Amino acid sequence: MLQPRPGGRGSDPLTVSLREALTSTKPAVGGWCVIPGSFTAEVMARAGFDWVCIDVQHGLIGYQEMLSMLQAVGVVGVPALVRVPWNDPGWIMKALDAGAAGVIVPMVNSPAEAVAAVGACRYPPDGYRSWGPTRASLGVADYSPALANSSVICAVMVETVPALERLDEIVSVPGVDAVFIGPSDFALSMGFGPRSDEPEHRRQLEAVPAVCRDHGVVAGIACGSTELLERWRQAGYTMLAAPSDLVTLRRATAEMLDSVRR
Ligand code: 3PY
């Protein structure tokens, strides 16, 4: 069960722990970075989000950029997650060693895949993470396997029909802290287009938060617009990823051009 616990960046007084942010009584709204580079990441972190995600799956972001973006977000003191490219222990461990407070793991379709994702996030005896917290331990005097195991967040993405059918089993896997829904991949998996707003798609996703709540797991979702963010907040999701830096830039720029050319 996900409970507030001490942790995060340990002795770093600036940083609110990700676990604290996600278990607070108010919904935690996250900034989503797909544009590579530390400056945009810093701007996103300064905007006032409760957490920031560096998207290495679909963002145009490689390892070196991820590292400098983690540093930039860290300067602001906002907890950072990395969405890793796949359920790959090598990437999960590299993101955590680089100082991510947690990972979002795409396409987790079964309890066995959830066990693999969780195991990559935890040192033995809870998992099989390899020791080498090169940046994660920086400035954390009491960094230890136990501290890391209790603070790192493992969010597994449920974004296919087979995964949703096994949601009960996936949220029952010990160490799954959050389920994070990918509405577009879920729509594709249902046979709809990626931006579908079919009633059945909506109905199925509205049922997720109650299942998560019963297991003490955070319910998260990617929101392509502020309207969708409000919809999912009302449905009970508490980890809400706002439209990305790129979407925001494109929309604001298009609106600005519309208004000056009118
Ligand atoms: C999806 O909608 O599939 C996502 O992964 C959102 O980031």
Ligand code: MG
């Ligand atoms: Mg997806």
